[in-house]
Amino acid sequence: MAKKVKQSVVIKVKLKLHHSTDADLLNTMMQQYRNACNLVSQAFFDDHFRSNTQALTKRLYHQLRQDFHLKSQLAQSVVRTVMARYKAVETQLGDQPYCYPTDKKLPNGRPELVWVHRDCQWLWQPINFSQPHADLQRGRDWSFLSNGDLSINTLEKRIQVTPVCHGLQEYLAGEPITSAGHGFEQYLDGTWKFGVAKVLHIRGKWYLHIAMTKEADELQLSKNPKVVGIDRGLRFLVTTHDHQQQTTFVSGKSVQRKRAKFKRTREALQCKGTKSARRRLKKIGNRENRWMTDVNHCLSKTLVVTYGADTLFVLEDLTGVSFNRDDLPKALRNDNSSWAFYQLEMMLTYKAHRQGSLILKVPANYTSQRCPKCEVINKENRDHQQHQYQCADCGYRSNDDRVGAMNIQTLGQRYIAGNAKPRFKKPKSTKTTVA
Incomplete structure (x- = not known):
C-alpha cells in the first residue's frame, strides 16, 4: 500500500465588502488579534520558550478574552499563531548556524571555524507582530454560504462578503465548472480540504488567504528519471x-540593475531621515520583497x-x-x-x-x-x-x-x-x- 503524504497550498481570494461598517468590524478584530499575539509572544519569551501550546492557552485564555474581547475560537487561534511563528523562526535559525574562528589553525594555514546550532534562545527580544491580521478557523470563524458569499465572524457579529474569484460561485451553487482548471477552480474537485484562513488588508484591498490540504500517494520516480x-x-x-x-x-543582469536602483533609493531616503522618508522606506522594502517573490515564482x-x-x-x-x-x-x-x-x-x-x-x-x-x-x-x-x-x-x-x-x-x-x-x-x- 502506497504511503500517503499531505500536500498544502495557500490560495489568495479577494473580498468585496457589502457595507462600509464591515471594514470597521474587520479592522477592529485584526488589530485586537495582533495585540493579543504580541501579549502571547511576550509571555512565551519571558518563560524562556519552555511552555507549549496547551500550557499557554490554559494560562492566557481568560486574559485574552477579557483584555481583547476575543471570542473563544479566536483566543485559541492566537496562541497557535504565535507558536507557529516561533517554530518557523527556529527553523530559519537552525538553517543558519553561527560561525566563529578559534585560535587554532588548519593545515592549510586558515583559522579553524566552529559552527554553533542556533534556536529561539538566540533571540534578544520577543517576536513582534506588526501587521494587523486574524487567523480564522473553518466552520467556526468563516464558512461558505449557499449564495456564493462567505460568512466571517468578527468581535461583534458575523458579516457576509463576496469572494472575487472565478469558479467559486459555480462550485457553491452545484453547477459544473467549465474552465480549464488553472486558477482557483482547480482546487474545487473535491480532493482538497479548506482549512485556516487569514484575513488581511493590503493596499486598500481585502484578502482571504485560505490554507488547503490534500492527501496523495507518496511520489516515486521511475528507474531512469x-x-x-x-x-x-x-x-x-x-x-x-x-x-x-x-x-x-x-x-x-536585469535583476541586479533593479536591485541597484532600490538600493540607491533607500540610501537617499536614509540620508534624509525624515518621518515621510521612513514611511517611504517601508513601502519600498515591501515593494522589493513582492518583486523578489514574483521573480522566484x-x-x-x-x-x-x-x-x-x-x-x-x-x-x-x-x-x-x-x-x-x-x-x-x-x-x-x-x-x-x-x-x-x-x-x-x-x-x-x-x-x-x-x-x-x-x-x-x-x-x-x-x-x-x-x-x-x-x-x-x-x-x-x-x-x-x-x-x-x-x-x-x-x-x-x-x-x-x-x-x-x-x-x-x-x-x-x-x-x-x-x-x-x-x-x-x-x-x-x-x-x-x-x-
Missing part, C-alpha cells in the same frame, strides 16, 4: 545542466514546466554557507547574502511535487572546484573574475557556473544509482619521502 542539476547565483539566477548534457543560463514555475514530470531537480544544500565575497564590487558585495535563495528552493519544491517531480539537496562541498571531466579537485582552477574554470590537469575549460551545475547533476545521477548520500570528497595528499 530526468536529472537536472541547478546552480544558483546572481550573475546567472540559475544555471541548469540536464540529462541530455544541455546547459541553460538564466541571466540575472516565475523562475520556479518555468523550471517545472520546462522539464515536466518524472524529474529529479538537484540543488546545493546552502545551510551554513556564507555568500559574502570580497572579490566582488562594493555595490554587489552583499547581494549574494540578501537574495532569497531559500524562497526559490521552497517554491520549486512544492511546485515540482505537484508536477510529479522531486527535489534532492546535496552538499555544496567542491561543486565549483571539481573538474567534471577528470574529477580533479583544485580551488585554483576557478577564476572568479573571468567566471571561467580551467583544469590544470586535463585542460578542460568552461564557464564556472556551468561546471557547478554539471557537478551537481553528477551527484544526482549517483543518487539514482543507489548512493543515498552522494557528495564529493577531496583526496588526501600523499607525501613521498626520498631516502
Whole structure:
C-alpha cells in the first residue's frame, strides 16, 4: 500500500465588502488579534520558550478574552499563531548556524571555524507582530454560504462578503465548472480540504488567504528519471545542466540593475531621515520583497514546466554557507547574502511535487572546484573574475557556473544509482619521502 503524504497550498481570494461598517468590524478584530499575539509572544519569551501550546492557552485564555474581547475560537487561534511563528523562526535559525574562528589553525594555514546550532534562545527580544491580521478557523470563524458569499465572524457579529474569484460561485451553487482548471477552480474537485484562513488588508484591498490540504500517494520516480542539476547565483539566477548534457543560463543582469536602483533609493531616503522618508522606506522594502517573490515564482514555475514530470531537480544544500565575497564590487558585495535563495528552493519544491517531480539537496562541498571531466579537485582552477574554470590537469575549460551545475547533476545521477548520500570528497595528499 502506497504511503500517503499531505500536500498544502495557500490560495489568495479577494473580498468585496457589502457595507462600509464591515471594514470597521474587520479592522477592529485584526488589530485586537495582533495585540493579543504580541501579549502571547511576550509571555512565551519571558518563560524562556519552555511552555507549549496547551500550557499557554490554559494560562492566557481568560486574559485574552477579557483584555481583547476575543471570542473563544479566536483566543485559541492566537496562541497557535504565535507558536507557529516561533517554530518557523527556529527553523530559519537552525538553517543558519553561527560561525566563529578559534585560535587554532588548519593545515592549510586558515583559522579553524566552529559552527554553533542556533534556536529561539538566540533571540534578544520577543517576536513582534506588526501587521494587523486574524487567523480564522473553518466552520467556526468563516464558512461558505449557499449564495456564493462567505460568512466571517468578527468581535461583534458575523458579516457576509463576496469572494472575487472565478469558479467559486459555480462550485457553491452545484453547477459544473467549465474552465480549464488553472486558477482557483482547480482546487474545487473535491480532493482538497479548506482549512485556516487569514484575513488581511493590503493596499486598500481585502484578502482571504485560505490554507488547503490534500492527501496523495507518496511520489516515486521511475528507474531512469530526468536529472537536472541547478546552480544558483546572481550573475546567472540559475544555471541548469540536464540529462541530455544541455546547459541553460538564466541571466540575472536585469535583476541586479533593479536591485541597484532600490538600493540607491533607500540610501537617499536614509540620508534624509525624515518621518515621510521612513514611511517611504517601508513601502519600498515591501515593494522589493513582492518583486523578489514574483521573480522566484516565475523562475520556479518555468523550471517545472520546462522539464515536466518524472524529474529529479538537484540543488546545493546552502545551510551554513556564507555568500559574502570580497572579490566582488562594493555595490554587489552583499547581494549574494540578501537574495532569497531559500524562497526559490521552497517554491520549486512544492511546485515540482505537484508536477510529479522531486527535489534532492546535496552538499555544496567542491561543486565549483571539481573538474567534471577528470574529477580533479583544485580551488585554483576557478577564476572568479573571468567566471571561467580551467583544469590544470586535463585542460578542460568552461564557464564556472556551468561546471557547478554539471557537478551537481553528477551527484544526482549517483543518487539514482543507489548512493543515498552522494557528495564529493577531496583526496588526501600523499607525501613521498626520498631516502
